[in-house]
Amino acid sequence: MKTETEPNETESDWSELTRECLINILSRLSVEDRWRGTMLVCKSWFSVFKEPSLHFVFNLDPQFDSPTESTRWWTPEFEAKIDNMLRSVVEWAQSSLTHIRIRHCSDRSLALVAQSCPNLEVLFIRSCPRVTDDSISRIALSCPKLRELDISYCYEITHESLVLIGRNCPNLKVLKRNLMNWLDPSQHRGIVPDDYLNACPQDGDDEAAAIANSMPGLEQLEIRFSKLTAKGLNSICQGCPNLEFLDLSGCANLTSRDIANASSSLVHLKEIKKPNFYIPRSVFHTERYGHWSLYDERFQTDIFQI
Amino acid sequence: MSEIDMAVIKPEMMKPYIWLETSDGSIQQVEQEIAMYCPLICQEIIQKGMGSSKSCAICLPQRVSPVTLSLILDYCRFHQVPGRSNKERKSYDEKFIRMDTKRLCELTSAADSLQLKPLVDLTSRALARIIEGKSPEEIREIFHLPDDLTEEEKLEPLKNTTDDPRIRLLNRLYAKKRKELRERERLKNVEVEEEHVDERSVDDLLSFINGNDGDPKEVKTSKNKKKNRRKKEQQQKNSSLKEASEVNKVEVNGQSIRHQSAEADRIAETSNSHTEDVFAHREFDDGDIDDGIDPALKEKIDREVEDFARRLNSDWPERMQELLSSGQERKMMLFTPNGNSFLRRNA
Structure with a gap:
């Protein structure tokens, strides 16, 4: 040179x-x-x-992925903070936002999401005590490209919203609608407000029917600790023939036979998580008995499954 | 340098050369094959036929200085040779970007202006690694940037856009109370200091320090006294904090709304773990906005604030009702701190 x-x-x-x-x-x-x-x-x-291209994805999930949940996350102040962050991102994204993964937001910010994010494909809003049917129905009507939805631990969302989502979002492939462990709520006590813990939805079969009737293209479904019965599970298995993954952990009203009968029609099924739990020993203080360890293994087998 | 590299540069191979002009006006002759690795130069040669002679040298963008150009050409020279393994390329890239931040920035800008995407990605990745985990202050220091954002701008993404404007007045009321508290505390501290005037003689103090004439027990008790004094001071601090938080409790429509004092905020902030505070920002306190205002205006604002505080209990419920009912048929639940107001669905 x-x-x-x-x-x-x-x-x-x-x-x-x-x-x-x-x-x-x-x-x-x-x-x-x-x-x-x-x-x-x-x-x-x-x-x-503030450049829109930096805001295709808004993912706060890693921030919440700590082994212990914080009491502060359930306060109105924290919720307001998350709401304001989401509102800002929605504003900057200028309708280019496609993925939202947050927790502890409310209707206030989700209404803006519905209004401004027509290209939304993934919406994960776990643990949002003040997200109601109002904003979810708006999302259903305004975000037809939705592929994945996580509304776990959102107890103010009813089966009516699920019907709307199913009807208006034909591309929906993943639905997560898990409830908190109501069998042994000790892990949530002192963190999640008691009133909220007790407000756990009881309409498992209604939700199952809503999923079955309006989401035929569903491939992944998580309904941990749902209170659905064999009737609800049957309707899901008939209405969602493309299911590849089904999580029924903690569904206390289902027996092994119910699950086997219902899932036999799911030809694409690759993985199913069965309830496979036993009544927590903490409830009965059974640790004082030396012979409990003998039962541990046996309770994990199919014979003892509830 | 490897044999392949030598082969590329050997003049006897009669490789065609092109002329490039950098931002400072200097002209360089470069092997065409290497230079054409840059899309911008490639375009100039193919579409406009530029660079064939010194008189029609390709003018490079403003951001390409001779030093950065030589670095870019080194990069191109290595990468345009076919048959290199990914491992070799990675190893070269890692060594290549070992340079100071200033040069890395210049190189990024130059590569970007030459549309050399692989190099832009490489340098951007390196700069991102430098920025990762750094505070705004550290980033400013590294990149020599001004701190020209106001507190309001810093909090813009977190501020509540639907707040009632009168809440600012309420904040002023809180701030005023906090100031009064601070004053009171300062006066108290002055009084305490005055009380603890040491009246011992210098000899007494020296003998005490040296430990003469005193049995070990005495020394021990003095330590205990110190401990007790510390404990008392701590208790005083705690009680004053408690008092501050009590003063900042305001009854609104029968519900107590707690506004923490700045000190309490700070303590709470430090105790919160990293995961709890999602992207913690300093809270913007508009409490001291009034400082340096014309006294008459200040008096007017104070009157307004007091008037607002009086009207708060009577006016607030209707205002809240108005806010809540607008645009929402379904009853909204107010999530109170004691958590007793969740609507139960199918309980």
């Missing part, structure tokens, strides 16, 4: 990365790094932070 003139380096403001470069860099950072670090650096970085 031949050089005509001696290179003399000009003093440029090297910190001024082009907008495109900065977008490229920020797109490689986690949501937490963006919100905690880069967003608060300076005006120019903040304006880049």
